[in-house]
Amino acid sequence: MYMEAKSAGLTGPARIGRVTFSKSFKRVYYGAQVFQRLPGGGFKANHYDLATGEEYWISGPREDGGDRLYGERVPVAIDEDARAEYWTEIRKQPGRVSEADANR
Secondary structure, eight states: OEEEEOTTSSSOOEEEOOOEEOTTSSEEEETTEEEEEOTTOOSSOSEEETTTOOEEEEEOOOTTSOOSTTOOOOOOEEOHHHHHHIIIIISOOGGGTTOOBTTO
């Protein structure tokens, strides 16, 4: 999934990584973080971190690499355990598997 922190404004630190979901799909689990879906959504965020209250935009990664909510070309980190699948299955660019940044 694509996860972008929104507490600092429209653009924040972002990454692509593996997550799991609750049975109801209202919670997203990433490492030690637990995200809850924002009731009614929001204009820049759709989840918040249960521990910190920080808001996030979480969505599936896009084939065209335009993952950021507002289309900025700012680096997006890719977790090591998701990198091969991201470049081969999502972006269809297997020659880029060694790249750790989705917006180059």
